[in-house]
Amino acid sequence: xxxxxxxxxxxxxxxxxxxxxxxxxxxxxxxxxxxxxxxxxxxxxxxxxxxxxxxxxxxxxxxxxxxxxxxxxxxxxxxxxxxxxxxxxxxxxxxxxxxxxxxxxxxxxxxxxxxxxxxxxxxxxxxxxxxxxxxxxxxxxxxxxxxxxxxxxxxxxxxxxxxxxxxxxxxxxxxxxxxxxxxxxxxxxxxxxxxxxxxxxxxxxxxxxxxxxxxxxxxxxxxxxxxxxxxxxxxxxxxxxxxxxxxxxxxxxxxxxxxxxxxxxxxxxxxxxxxxxxxxxxxxxxxxxxxxxxxxxxxxxxxxxxxxxxxx
Amino acid sequence: xxxxxxxxxxxxxxxxxxxxxxxxxxxxxxxxxxxxxxxxxxxxxxxxxxxxxxxxxxxxxxxxxxxxxxxxxxxxxxxxxxxxxxxxxxxxxxxxxxxxxxxxxxxxxxxxxxxxxxxxxxxxxxxxxxxxxxxxxxxxxxxxxxxxxxxxxxxxxxxxxxxxxxxxxxxxxxxxxxxxxxxxxxxxxxxxxxxxxxxxxxxxxxxxxxxxxxxxxxxxxxxxxxxxxxxxxxxxxxxxxxxxxxxxxxxxxxxxxxxxxxxxxxxxxxxxxxxxxxxxxxxxxxxxxxxxxxxxxxxxxxxxxxxxxxxxxx
Numbered sequence: 197x198x199x200x201x202x203x204x205x206x207x208x209x210x211x212x213x214x215x216x217x218x219x220x221x222x223x224x225x226x227x228x229x230x231x232x233x234x235x236x237x238x239x240x241x242x243x244x245x246x247x248x249x250x251x252x253x254x255x256x257x258x259x260x261x262x263x264x265x266x267x268x269x270x271x272x273x274x275x276x277x278x279x280x281x282x283x284x285x286x287x288x289x290x291x292x293x294x295x296x297x298x299x300x301x302x303x304x305x306x307x308x309x310x311x312x313x314x315x316x317x318x319x320x321x322x323x324x325x326x327x328x329x330x331x332x333x334x335x336x337x338x339x340x341x342x343x344x345x346x347x348x349x350x351x352x353x354x355x356x357x358x359x360x361x362x363x364x365x366x367x368x369x370x371x372x373x374x375x376x377x378x379x380x381x382x383x384x385x386x387x388x389x390x391x392x393x394x395x396x397x398x399x400x401x402x403x404x405x406x407x408x409x410x411x412x413x414x415x416x417x418x419x420x421x422x423x424x425x426x427x428x429x430x431x432x433x434x435x436x437x438x439x440x441x442x443x444x445x446x447x448x449x450x451x452x453x454x455x456x457x458x459x460x461x462x463x464x465x466x467x468x469x470x471x472x473x474x475x476x477x478x479x480x481x482x483x484x485x486x487x488x489x490x491x492x493x494x495x496x497x498x499x500x501x502x503x504x505x506x507x508x
Numbered sequence: 509x510x511x512x513x514x515x516x517x518x519x520x521x522x523x524x525x526x527x528x529x530x531x532x533x534x535x536x537x538x539x540x541x542x543x544x545x546x547x548x549x550x551x552x553x554x555x556x557x558x559x560x561x562x563x564x565x566x567x568x569x570x571x572x573x574x575x576x577x578x579x580x581x582x583x584x585x586x587x588x589x590x591x592x593x594x595x596x597x598x599x600x601x602x603x604x605x606x607x608x609x610x611x612x613x614x615x616x617x618x619x620x621x622x623x624x625x626x627x628x629x630x631x632x633x634x635x636x637x638x639x640x641x642x643x644x645x646x647x648x649x650x651x652x653x654x655x656x657x658x659x660x661x662x663x664x665x666x667x668x669x670x671x672x673x674x675x676x677x678x679x680x681x682x683x684x685x686x687x688x689x690x691x692x693x694x695x696x697x698x699x700x701x702x703x704x705x706x707x708x709x710x711x712x713x714x715x716x717x718x719x720x721x722x723x724x725x726x727x728x729x730x731x732x733x734x735x736x737x738x739x740x741x742x743x744x745x746x747x748x749x750x751x752x753x754x755x756x757x758x759x760x761x762x763x764x765x766x767x768x769x770x771x772x773x774x775x776x777x778x779x780x781x782x783x784x785x786x787x788x789x790x791x792x793x794x795x796x797x798x799x800x801x802x803x804x805x806x807x808x809x810x811x812x813x814x815x816x817x818x819x820x821x822x
Contacts, residue, residue, distance in 0.1 A: 356756040362782050368537070450767070451767060463653070487654055488650050491651065495645060
């Protein structure tokens with residue numbers, strides 16, 4: 197940045213200077229807001245436990261995280277090998293019976309936690325990695341680029357998401373990576389839109405003006421000024437979006453387009469057990485209930501966080 | 509009005525064009541040779557080559573896209589490899605069934621979702637609101653395949669009130685076939701009801717806190733009248749917009765519900781086509797389904813425009 201020599205003060209430049217000072221002061225204020233002093237984390241957790249839905253949601257999520265982490269310890273059997281009779285009824289040994297290939301349903305349920313809790317956040321993260329920069333740029337730069345990006349988003353959003361998945365997966369073939377990528381692609385337009393609208397709100401704030409007047413480069417303003425200030429709403433949105441991703445991965449498994457067997461996957465388990473729903477409903481009820489509870493947990497947590505944000 | 513209409517129509521055509529290119533190019537990527545697929549593994553290479561020429565697969569991509577899309581626009585969707593029948597006949601029957609399912613779902617979910625949301629919004633913070641909010645939050649969190657499983661287990665297996673599969677029987681009466689649709693419609697509407705109720709609740713609560721409602725209250729107009737005459741119309745705009753933009757989500761739900769209940773609709777046709785590498789069915793089905801989605805959005809835009817003259821599109 198080129199610094200100009202101080203000119204003799206006129207009334208006008210005086211006003212400009214005071215404006216700059218005000219903006220700079222605002223910027224440090226805002227900066228303090230975004231880089232929290234030590235006590236803030238503690239108040240944030242305290243707030244979290246004040247909200248009933250956030251506490252319940254977090255408990256459910258943590259429960260499944262623990263189950264996923266402890267899957268090798270808590271599952272009585274291997275999830276992929278034959279352990280007993282085909283389509284065995286629940287017994288002391290096999291609490292949820294065995295599936296059509298004689299595998300222990302309970303072990304598959306526990307191991308399936310890993311599949312869901314790993315793939316869904318990864319795909320959302322991937323979606324944010326693509327969508328957030330696009331949204332930031334679109335909202336900040338405006339003009340033709342903004343229009344182009346938004347039009348593309350509109351086109352993608354008017355296309356039924358499930359059909360995107362079906363098309364991608366049938367053309368390349370089902371695998372964990374393809375499932376993750378297609379779910380990420382499905383999430384990108386919505387993420388771009390949300391980040392854009394958040395950026396539109398922020399770009400006229402004083403701290404952004406201050407950074408601009410300081411002569412910061414665009415990418416610096418986008419990533420270090422605006423992005424930290426939109427993370428709050430973005431995290432809430434991410435929670436809901438991970439829930440959507442879990443539903444999407446589950447739906448794909450259910451439709452037979454998910455992670456290929458023998459990897460345990462809740463959606464796939466429902467698909468495999470569907471034929472016997474009238475004989476052995478627990479085989480499909482267990483994964484369906486597990487999957488629903490994770491999504492319920494995430495949504496409750498997101499609701500709670502939104503409540504907290506509104507109370508502030 | 510005319511300018512707005514032309515604008516929306518133009519963007520709809522653009523969307524369809526882009527999506528047709530997308531669908532076509534994805535089918536292009538598939539490493540399976542349609543000619544080989546049609547003739548089977550044991551056909552000679554010569555026979556395959558002849559069929560490729562007959563199907564026009566040896567021509568450049570752009571020419572093939574051109575013929576494909578112009579045939580499509582003329583109503584010639586090609587012939588299914590698996591069913592060995594014109595795809596158009598298949599799609600016509602299947603689309604009718606899917607639309608019936610989705611339409612009945614709409615008729616069921618919209619009044620219910622809006623009413624629940626309005627009741628919750630008017631009683632914000634009270635017990636009734638909490639109950640409705642909790643239930644709708646629960647509904648939103650249930651993916652269609654899971655809630656469908658719960659419904660089948662509860663209503664078909666446990667209570668035995670309703671059939672668990674929905675294969676329409678042409679010999680059965682209207683009532684008998686209608687009964688088969690109850691569970692699919694319930695499954696399809698459940699999360700939409702939750703979604704709509706939540707949106708309407710927020711929208712209603714916001715409107716009731718707005719200045720004009722306060723002014724009306726200060727003028728001494730009874731609360732019941734304020735809600736019916738002033739608040740309702742404005743509170744319903746946001747959810748109405750949202751539900752129409754949610755048609756894509758609904759289509760995903762329709763596919764899942766059709767598979768779960770063995771209902772032979774368009775979603776299952778596309779999915780079966782995808783499983784059997786019946787590319788022509790997948791292409792045509794996807795394009796038709798997207799057309800349904802995009803045109804429903806156009807209708808929604810017009811509806812919103814008529815409902816709320818304040819919105820002016822640039």
